[in-house]
Amino acid sequence: MTPDSLQSIADGIAGEVDRFETEYGMDLGVVVTVDEQAGTVTARGDGLRTWGPQQVLVGALTRARLRHDVYMQSATIVVYPSTDEPGPAVAPTPKLGRDAALAQLRRDLVDNGTAPEARHRGPADGGNIPLHQVLRPLIPGGNLTRGTIVAAPPRTGQGFAGEGAVSYLTLALVAGATAGGGYVGVVGYPNFGIAAASGLGANLSRIQMLDHPGDRWAEAVAVFADAVDLLLLHAPRRPTTSDLRRLTSRIRPSDRHRGCVLVVSSPWEEAHLTMRVRDPEWEGLGNGTGNLNGRHVTVSVTGRATRGRQRELELWLPAADGTIREYVPQEKRRRDRRPQLRIA
Numbered sequence: 001m002t003p004d005s006l007q008s009i010a011d012g013i014a015g016e017v018d019r020f021e022t023e024y025g026m027d028l029g030v031v032v033t034v035d036e037q038a039g040t041v042t043a044r045g046d047g048l049r050t051w052g053p054q055q056v057l058v059g060a061l062t063r064a065r066l067r068h069d070v071y072m073q074s075a076t077i078v079v080y081p082s083t084d085e086p087g088p089a090v091a092p093t094p095k096l097g098r099d100a101a102l103a104q105l106r107r108d109l110v111d112n113g114t115a116p117e118a119r120h121r122g123p124a125d126g127g128n129i130p131l132h133q134v135l136r137p138l139i140p141g142g143n144l145t146r147g148t149i150v151a152a153p154p155r156t157g158q159g160f161a162g163e164g165a166v167s168y169l170t171l172a173l174v175a176g177a178t179a180g181g182g183y184v185g186v187v188g189y190p191n192f193g194i195a196a197a198s199g200l201g202a203n204l205s206r207i208q209m210l211d212h213p214g215d216r217w218a219e220a221v222a223v224f225a226d227a228v229d230l231l232l233l234h235a236p237r238r239p240t241t242s243d244l245r246r247l248t249s250r251i252r253p254s255d256r257h258r259g260c261v262l263v264v265s266s267p268w269e270e271a272h273l274t275m276r277v278r279d280p281e282w283e284g285l286g287n288g289t290g291n292l293n294g295r296h297v298t299v300s301v302t303g304r305a306t307r308g309r310q311r312e313l314e315l316w317l318p319a320a321d322g323t324i325r326e327y328v329p330q331e332k333r334r335r336d337r338r339p340q341l342r343i344a
Helices: 003-024 051-063 098-111 168-179 194-199 214-225 241-251 329-336
Strands: 031-035 040-044 067-071 076-080 149-151 184-187 207-210 230-233 261-264 273-285 290-303 311-316
Touching: 003 031, 003 040, 003 051, 003 214, 051 067, 051 076, 051 214, 168 184, 168 194, 168 230, 168 261, 168 273, 184 214, 207 214, 214 230, 214 241, 241 261
Parallel strands: 149 261, 149 273, 184 207, 184 230, 230 261
Antiparallel strands: 031 040, 040 076, 067 076, 273 290, 290 311
């Protein structure tokens, strides 16, 4: 590969980095160097430890059919001369205005798979995010409006510390969004219940996860907000006023952003909706024998979308078969006739 070709690749990589920094207001600290003797181009910087910019850059290299290796430990991407059929190199970035640069970045996000492809699906047209059919009576219209912040209960713990699994109620929100054609991002849930989500009806192919965002969780949310329709967040600390202002701006629909629904499992003063689960009762134990196989709960929702009124539903969450369904009075009467557990 000639020095000019290497320099062309280096210029293109630098341009991709510039585009990302322009869109998200981030300083990635990436330095691009050319090694003519080895015939490689190297991009190195702490910003490449982050999922978003790394995927944008890798996507551009993949489309250009350039071989590359990613080293997370050293935050480095090394590009080698391709041994395949020659393809177009990463073109040098032309001098673009801000609007043109943002439009190009959005196209790149779609092309490299970090955003829903072409977004030709229900909620992707900019419409609302559907709820699971069982949860729809809780909110007028049965869906969530983009820009809404939902405070949902964590499965374990009440504060920011800890890494408890996501609650069944939150998994039901994921199931409704993905079944309706939406994409879901999951940030800060290393114990996300994949099997439980699938049992509730979630389409796992539409879920993208970032288990450990670290101190840059707010930046991760900003990246995901443009790529998904519903975003789950477990923040490692209480958000600052600056964090709240920035995140609220990112999820709200505008001329620049499609917007999404943000679901948080920690105290969030700016939440538009608050979902709670109370009076849990597990089923399955007989007269001293049996296994837990279903949970009866009451789910309540209050906030702007309910027009100031509290709405409640009695549900099996989960039911014995792992799904979610309505709890009917006839079941309560049958349950009351069962022999109760006796402790001798």
